[in-house]
Amino acid sequence: MKPKAVIYKKIPESVLSVIKESCDVSYYENLQDYSDPEFLEDLKDAQGLMGSSLPITKELLDHAPMLKIVCNISVGYNNFDIEELSKRGIMATNTPDVLTDTTADLLFGLILSAARRIAELDSFVKEGRWNKLIGEDCFGVDVHHKTLGIIGMGRIGSAIAKRAHLGFDMDILYHNRTNNEAAETLYRAQKCELDELLAKSDFVCLMTPLSAETKHLIGLREFKQMKKSAVFINGSRGETVNEDDMIEALSSRIIAGAGLDVYTQEPINPDNRLLKLKNIVTLPHIGSATSETRTKMAVLAAKNLVNGLTGKTPPSIINPIILHTR
Numbered sequence: 001m002k003p004k005a006v007i008y009k010k011i012p013e014s015v016l017s018v019i020k021e022s023c024d025v026s027y028y029e030n031l032q033d034y035s036d037p038e039f040l041e042d043l044k045d046a047q048g049l050m051g052s053s054l055p056i057t058k059e060l061l062d063h064a065p066m067l068k069i070v071c072n073i074s075v076g077y078n079n080f081d082i083e084e085l086s087k088r089g090i091m092a093t094n095t096p097d098v099l100t101d102t103t104a105d106l107l108f109g110l111i112l113s114a115a116r117r118i119a120e121l122d123s124f125v126k127e128g129r130w131n132k133l134i135g136e137d138c139f140g141v142d143v144h145h146k147t148l149g150i151i152g153m154g155r156i157g158s159a160i161a162k163r164a165h166l167g168f169d170m171d172i173l174y175h176n177r178t179n180n181e182a183a184e185t186l187y188r189a190q191k192c193e194l195d196e197l198l199a200k201s202d203f204v205c206l207m208t209p210l211s212a213e214t215k216h217l218i219g220l221r222e223f224k225q226m227k228k229s230a231v232f233i234n235g236s237r238g239e240t241v242n243e244d245d246m247i248e249a250l251s252s253r254i255i256a257g258a259g260l261d262v263y264t265q266e267p268i269n270p271d272n273r274l275l276k277l278k279n280i281v282t283l284p285h286i287g288s289a290t291s292e293t294r295t296k297m298a299v300l301a302a303k304n305l306v307n308g309l310t311g312k313t314p315p316s317i318i319n320p321i322i323l324h325t326r
């Protein structure tokens with residue numbers, strides 16, 4: 001008998017077919033309500049679970065006593081209770097690397113858009129407000145030859161540094177807990193304490209995972225340390241920033257602007273005060289959202305799932321200790 005897998009996110013047909021060769025699949029293309037009784041019933045004999053965003057909590061795991069593996073179709077896995085998964089001997093996997101360049105492209109797009117006011121001035125033209133030669137009211141600030149501070153110089157942070165150094169002649173500062181020697185050699189990135197990075201950077205880009213340590217890493221104290229002209233970019237998770245403090249920093253011009261792909265609540269409430277601010281560029285969490293990359297992520301997640309359910313090692317396991325204890 002094939003193992004049963006529950007998939008709760010839309011994936012390409014071709015990837016679904018590959019999974020079906022090894023597993024019996026219950027497929028929810030667009031699961032909105034995780035307390036859906038049919039979904040919870042399905043979990044009872046599921047051995048594999050694959051999708052994204054769903055908080056994998058102790059309560060959810062109690063509905064899935066047969067589970068062997070949970071596969072996130074994303075690199076960030078702050079939605080997983082890893083300790084609980086490991087305690088129960090359940091493998092957890094994510095999708096690193098395949099989305100790195102795509103996400104870095106988007107983050108660089110946010111930097112450019114915030115600095116050169118691309119989104120705002122697109123509306124200016126489309127709304128018929130361009131009725132004389134442009135003046136200072138349409139000026140932005142340069143990106144090239146400025147200083148970019150990257151908090152979280154990992155895979156994506158390094159790919160942003162590559163674009164900044166090779167394409168835009170920027171100076172790179174970074175803050176990590178450990179050294180990133182490759183970034184230091186390849187992009188002349190200099191490691192520094194968070195306070196120094198904040199004080200010296202023209203653009204501050206946050207790219208750490210969300211963890212107990214990084215929750216509200218950036219708040220009013222940190223915004224006050226940034227230059228008045230600084231542009232803050234968040235591509236990590238909304239909760240790495242204190243959103244109320246960010247609204248205050250932007251509305252009282254403690255910093256000049258921001259480019260955001262992630263928010264404390266997603267989708268963001270349309271009444272959120274952030275959306276009333278003129279000096280921000282907002283995107284709906286689309287870092288990895290290209291057809292090519294989303295397909296690669298689904299392929300990798302499927303490989304994790306099938307390997308995990310057929311006794312092979314999943315290529316991107318987060319809690320490898322499980323492999324030795326099962």
Ligand SMILES: NC(=O)C1=CN([C@@H]2O[C@H](COP(=O)(O)OP(=O)(O)OC[C@H]3O[C@@H](n4cnc5c(N)ncnc54)[C@H](OP(=O)(O)O)[C@@H]3O)[C@@H](O)[C@H]2O)C=CC1
Nearest residue numbers: 076152153154155156176177178208209213235236287288
């Ligand atoms: N907006 C979007 O659509 C996307 C968002 N993401 C987000 O980006 C995150 C990063 O992805 P990726 O680059 O692949 O991950 P990596 O693990 O490669 O990089 C994370 C970096 O953060 C650093 N870091 C971790 N904790 C801290 C801390 N407490 N203080 C300072 N630095 C820290 C790590 O270095 P060290 O361990 O030395 O501290 C590491 O360099 C994901 O977890 C996800 O949340 C990812 C993809 C798309």
Ligand SMILES: O=CC(=O)O
Nearest residue numbers: 073074075076288
């Ligand atoms: O936010 C996306 C991810 O892959 O993590």
